[in-house]
Amino acid sequence: MNQLQFREENFYYTTGWSDAMAAAGAAAIPQINIAADASFKCYYYTLSVRQGAANAEVLVANWAGTVQISESQVGKTLFNIAAPAVSIAGDGQLTYALAPPRIYAANTTVIVTFTSNVVTRTQCCLTMHGAKLYRL
Secondary structure, three states, rough: OOOOOOEEEEEEEOOOOOOEEEOOOOOOEEEEEEOOOOOOEEEEEEEEEEOOOOOOOOOOOOOEEEEEEEEEEOEEEOOOOOOOHHHHHOOOOOOOOEEEEEEEOOOOOOEEEOOOOOOOOOOEEEEEEEEEEEOO
């Protein structure tokens, strides 16, 4: 039986810091564009959150906001509803490993929706840790 073979190269995609959310219920919706050269195998996500006035932010562990991830190419979401951040990115002390890893097709857009539950100015940055998959 012939199986497709791939070469994996470590790679990371990130949203960068989101737009600031300054009210409970406020949302920021950054996007990650998966490059056309290879699909991406995501092993785990990490989430960094900072809160406070501009240029005086502090990093926050155990952020209680919610996250939803969707893919433009297949039109589906990762969760049936937006989930607490710790459900996808761990508690700020350990990462959350995906079992099995999630494959994002080449040339797709990953849409990340962060929703804050506090009135403090908040910014989020989601990083997807994984590997680009190149066909041999």
